[in-house]
C-alpha cells in the first residue's frame with residue numbers, strides 16, 4: 001500500500017507529489033495520459049501572476065501571492081528557467097483607469113509588493129511598442145514568466161528522484177474505500193493508498209464524485225493562443241495585459257522564457273461534455289489577432305509558429321476548491337488561473353491539511369530538492385560544450401536545426417525521469433521540433449531515436465501516445481493487412 | 483585561413499565548389515549537416531532532373547551523384563554531419579560535429595548554399611485539433627523514400643507545389659489513396675508536367691481555389707473539412723465538405739533558410755526571403771555569396787547548378803583579386819513580375835536575369851526598359867508563378883544604364 005496516490009500529473013499534482021516527497025512517504029502519481037503535464041498545464045499563459053487579480057480574502061488571492069513568492073526558488077532548485085520580467089495592465093480610457101486603481105488597491109491588500117500606477121509617458125518609456133492609444137498602466141514588477149510544462153516535468157522528475165513512482169495511461173475509473181485507505185482503480189490495474197489527492201484538473205469533479213463528494217462541478221473554458229517565432233519575441237519585455245472589463249480579461253502579449261512571443265488567450269465557456277475538445281477556431285484566431293494588434297504595435301502574425309488551445313477548469317464556487325470531503329482524501333479542484341502561480345503554495349497547503357488529519361509526516365532526510373537543469377547543454381559555454389562533446393560525441397550532432405538541439409540532449413531527455421515515450425514528450429523536454437519548421441526536418445530522426453531507445457519498431461512510435469502513430473507500416477505493406 | 487568555405491553540400495554547394503575549383507581555387511571546404519552530400523535531391527527519387535544541364539532525364543540521386551563524383555575526383559574537401567551555427571560579418575564560421583566539437587573556420591570567401599525548408603502547418607492557422615498524421619510533404623517523402631515507412635493510407639494534400647504533386651504520385655504508387663489535392667489559388671504553383679504526370683495520370687482530383695478549414699481527430703487525423711475560397715481567398719461557408727482521411731500533407735511553400743545570413747548581417751529581399759545579390763550572387767557583404775534555394779526557390783535543379791557556377795566562379799575571382807569594369811544598375815519590377823535575381827548589377831558583363839511572375843498570364847511580352855525606353859523584349863504564350871523565366875542581358879546593353887525596369891505587358 002502506498003502512503004499517497006496523487007491523481008493527475010499537472011502542475012498541481014506534480015508540485016504536491018514533490019512536496020510530499022520531502023517526507024518519508026511512499027508516493028504514486030497516476031495520470032490518464034501518455035505523459036505528464038498534458039492538461040491545462042500544457043497550454044496556458046505561462047505567467048507567474050503578481051496577485052492583484054483575485055478577490056481579497058479568497059484562497060486564490062492568498063495562494064497566488066504566496067506561490068509567486070516561492071516560485072523563483074522552486075524554479076532554481078528544479079533547474080527551470082524563470083524570468084522576472086514584470087507585468088503591465090494597460091488602460092485605454094477613464095473606465096480602465098478606474099479599474100486599474102481598484103486593481104492597485106486590491107493588489108496592495110493581497111500583499112503584492114512594489115505595485116505602481118504609471119502614466120502614458122512612463123509606460124511608453126519602459127515599453128515603447130505598447131499601443132500609443134494606451135493612457136496608463138498598472139505595473140507589477142513581481143510578475144514573472146516560466147515554462148509550465150517544463151516546471152511540471154521537473155517537479156515530477158524530482159519527486160521520482162526522491163522515491164515517488166509514476167504510472168501513466170492510468171485513467172482512474174473508480175475509487176473504493178478500503179480498510180485504512182482507498183483503492184484507486186483503472187481498468188484491471190489498481191493502486192492502494194492511505195491518502196488520495198485529487199488533482200485531476202477538468203475531471204476533478206468526476207474523481208470527487210467517486211468518493212461521494214458532489215459538492216461542486218467543473219466546466220471547461222476554452223483559451224486559444226497563437227505563438228510567434230523568436231525573431232518576434234523581443235517586441236515587448238514585460239507581459240502586457242489589457243485592463244479587464246465587462247468583455248473579459250482580454251488578450252495578452254508576452255515574451256516566453258524561450259524567447260518567443262505569446263498572444264492569447266480567448267475565453268469561451270463550453271459545456272461539461274466538451275472536456276476533451278481542444279480545437280482551435282477561426283473565430284478565436286480572429287479575436288487574438290485583432291486585440292493583440294490593438295494592444296501592441298507591430299505584432300507580426302506572419303511569424304506564427306503554431307496555435308493551440310487550453311481548457312480552464314472552472315469550478316462552480318468561483319474560488320479554488322481545496323477541501324477534504326473524507327479522511328485522507330483531498331480535492332485540489334477548480335484550479336484555474338492563477339493555479340500555475342499558486343502551485344507551490346497549493347502543494348504546501350495540501351500537505352498541511354493532511355498533517356492536521358493526523359497522518360504521520362516524518363521528514364525525509366535524504367530529500368534532494370535539486371534536479372539537473374534540462375537545458376544545461378544549451379546554456380553552457382563553448383568550452384564547456386566541447387568538454388561534454390569530448391566525453392559523449394552525440395552532443396556534437398545537431399538533430400533539430402531550428403532550435404539547435406543535439407542528439408545527446410535528446411538521448412539524455414529520453415533517459416531521464418519522467419521518461420518521454422512519444423514525439424511530443426521529446427519536444428516538450430528538449431525543444432526539438434518546436435522551432436520554425438515544426439519538426440519538418442528532425443522528426444524522422446527523433447522517431448528513429450525513440451524506437452531504438454525504447455526498443456520498439458519504428459511504426460510503434462507515436463506523436464502523443466494512444467493511436468497517434470506516425471507511420472502505419474513499412475512501405476509496400478499498406479493495404480496488406482487491411 | 484581557408485580560401486573558400488561553402489555552407490551546404492546540396493546541388494548548389496557542390497556545383498559552386500566544382501566551379502570554384504575549375505577557376506583555380508584549391509583550398510575549398512564544404513560543410514554539410516547531413517550524413518552525405520546531395521541535399522534534398524537524395525530523397526527525390528523521381529526523374530526529371532538534368533534535362534537542361536545534361537540533356538538527359540535523371541533522378542534526383544543520379545543528378546547529385548554526378549556532382550558528388552566530381553567533388554571526389556577533384557579531391558575537394560568536405561565535412562559531413564557538420565552543422566554551421568553562425569557566420570560572422572568578417573567571415574568566421576562556427577560549426578559543430580561529433581569529431582571536432584564546436585570549432586571555427588576563417589574564410590577568405592563564403593558561399594551560402596543552405597537550401598530551403600517547407601512552410602509548416604503552424605504558419606497556416608488551420609482551426610481544429612492537433613492529431614498525428616499532418617506532415618509537410620518533404621517529411622513524408624523522407625519517411626517513404628529514405629526510411630521505408632508509410633506515414634499514411636488515406637491522404638489529402640494541401641498545396642499543389644511540386645513536392646506535393648510528386649508525393650501524390652509517390653503515395654499512390656505505394657498503395658495509399660490520395661483523395662484530393664487542394665490549392666488555395668485558382669492555379670497550381672507546380673510545374674505543368676507534374677500536374678500531368680502526378681495527378682492526371684492517376685485520376686487524383688486537383689481542387690483549385692480550395693483550402694483546408696478544419697482538422698478533425700484526437701490522436702490520429704480522422705478527416706479534414708475543405709472549402710472553396712472566394713476571390714479574396716476567404717473560405718465560403720456553404721461549400722464546406724468533410725473528407726475522411728488519416729493523413730494531411732502540406733505543400734504550401736518553401737522558405738529559404740537564411741537564419742545564418744541574417745546572423746551575419748546580410749540584407750534579405752522581402753519578396754524572395756533570400757539575400758539581395760548582384761550578378762555574381764555576391765550579397766551585401768563583400769566575399770559572401772549565395773546560390774540555390776537559399777537565394778530564391780527554384781523549380782529546376784538545372785538552374786540551381788547554373789546559378790551556383792556563377793557564384794563559385796565569382797568567389798574564385800574575388801579570392802584571386804580579380805575584378806571587372808564596375809557599374810551600378812538597379813533592377814526594378816512592376817508587380818506582375820515579382821522579383822528578379824540579381825536585383826542589382828555592379829559589373830559590366832553578360833547577365834542572365836531570372837524572375838518569377840505573380841499570376842498566370844497569357845500572351846505576354848516581357849519588356850526590359852531603361853529610362854522609359856524598351857531595350858529588350860520577348861514574347862511568351864504563357865507565364866505562370868510555378869515556372870521560372872529568364873532574360874539574357876548582353877554586356878553592351880548595360881552602357882549608360884542606371885536602372886532597368888522589368889515589366890510584363892499582357893497583349
Ligand SMILES: Cc1cc2nc3c(=O)[nH]c(=O)nc-3n(C[C@H](O)[C@H](O)[C@H](O)COP(=O)(O)OP(=O)(O)OC[C@H]3O[C@@H](n4cnc5c(N)ncnc54)[C@H](O)[C@@H]3O)c2cc1C
Nearest residue numbers: 008010012032039040041045047172201223338339340341
Ligand atoms: C487558457 C489558460 C490560461 C492560463 N494562464 C495561467 C497563467 O498565466 N498563470 C497561472 O498561474 N495560471 C494560468 N492558468 C491556470 C493553470 O494553467 C492551471 O491552474 C494549472 O495548470 C492547473 O493544474 P492542474 O494540475 O490542476 O490541472 P491539469 O494540468 O489539467 O492536470 C490535471 C491532470 O489530471 C489528469 N487526469 C484527469 N482525469 C484523470 C483520471 N480520471 N485519471 C487519471 N488522471 C486524470 C489529466 O490528464 C491531467 O494531466 C491558465 C489556464 C488556462 C487554461
